[in-house]
Amino acid sequence: xxxxxxxxxxxxxxxxxxxxxxxFPYARTHLADYVASHxxxxxxxxxxxxxxxxxxxxxxxxxxVEQLRAWxxxxxxxxxxxxxxxxxxxxxxxxGDFTGHIYExxxxxxxxxxxxxxxxxxxxxxxxxxxKLLFGHxxxxxxxxxxxxxxxxxxxxxxxxxxxxxxxxxxxxxSDRILFLSDIREELxxxxxxxxxxxxxxxxxxxxxxxxxxQVADFDAVRP
Ligand SMILES: CSCCC(=O)C(=O)COP(=O)(O)O
Ligand SMILES: [Mg+2]
Numbered sequence: 327x328x329x330x331x332x333x334x335x336x337x338x339x340x341x342x343x344x345x346x347x348x349x350f351p352y353a354r355t356h357l358a359d360y361v362a363s364h365x366x367x368x369x370x371x372x373x374x375x376x377x378x379x380x381x382x383x384x385x386x387x388x389x390x391v392e393q394l395r396a397w398x399x400x401x402x403x404x405x406x407x408x409x410x411x412x413x414x415x416x417x418x419x420x421x422g423d424f425t426g427h428i429y430e431x432x433x434x435x436x437x438x439x440x441x442x443x444x445x446x447x448x449x450x451x452x453x454x455x456x457x458k459l460l461f462g463h464x465x466x467x468x469x470x471x472x473x474x475x476x477x478x479x480x481x482x483x484x485x486x487x488x489x490x491x492x493x494x495x496x497x498x499x500x501s502d503r504i505l506f507l508s509d510i511r512e513e514l515x516x517x518x519x520x521x522x523x524x525x526x527x528x529x530x531x532x533x534x535x536x537x538x539x540x541q542v543a544d545f546d547a548v549r550p
Contacts, residue, residue: 328523328550329503330445332477332493334484335452335460337509338527339436344427346401352418353411354398358391360414370413376406403451405479412456419463426460429529433466435545440472444550449477449493449506451484485512490520505550514539 336345364370365387378385381393397407418424440446448457454476461469475496482489494501501521508514509531514524518539525548526539533541542548 327503328444328505330447330474330497330499331439331505331507331550332447332449332517332522333432333436333506334508334510334513334527335448335450335457337529338507339429339432340427340460341429342530348424348427349411349415350398350401352423353414354395356414356417357394357398357410360410360417361387361391364413370410373406373410377404377410380404380406403479403483405453408451408456408479409453412453412459415456415459419459426462426464428461428464428466428469429544430466431544431546433464433469435548436469436472439550445474445497446472447475447477447493447497448473449481449484449489451479454478454480484508484510485516487516487519490517490522494520494522505548507545507548511537511539 333339336342361370361374365374374387374390377390377394381390385393394407394410397404419426436446448461450457452460457476457478458470461473477493481492490501490506494504497504502523505523505525506514506517507525507527508517509527509529511526514526518524524539526537526541528541528543
């Protein structure tokens, strides 16, 4: 019996195009100015130091910004980059430059599952702050009261089974009581290896007949 549902964001609750055509370009455009005006703040300094360490050597600030832009362009899920993106998007949401895209079927079912007593969680490569911003400033208003918790890559990579074991431990549930929703097969494989139930959100993808994960076109077909 499923007691908790953990959902991915990009491609699952929200469109790829919102992330790739709205969020990533916004972060890319504002990155250099944001770093220049916030580099003295301890949180930002730590993130820049973490990025520099991943680059190796002793890169200057301009080189770090250039590397961060390259990681955005390559959609690299590098933890300090994802945290910086969350900080930059805060301004965008607050200024009303955009709202968080979420599919109508996702909102409707998340609300129904919450009302039925399922515990709802998010696991995304986007930082926890970025997740709260997206759901807090969504096209359907503030959806954060639906969620019991959020996980990002601080708990581990989304393609590693150990991350899902850690999430199950954090939830205090056996993994087979947890349903994980994602659009990425490698993430579903990792969750399944950890013992979780899975649903593959195919939405705009062509279904794969060999899949080991039940495939659903949208949240209406998930049926936990
Ligand atoms: C959390 S908001 C922006 C999404 C994002 O930055 C991202 O990398 C999406 O990753 P996901 O794990 O949700 O596919
Ligand atoms: Mg995804």
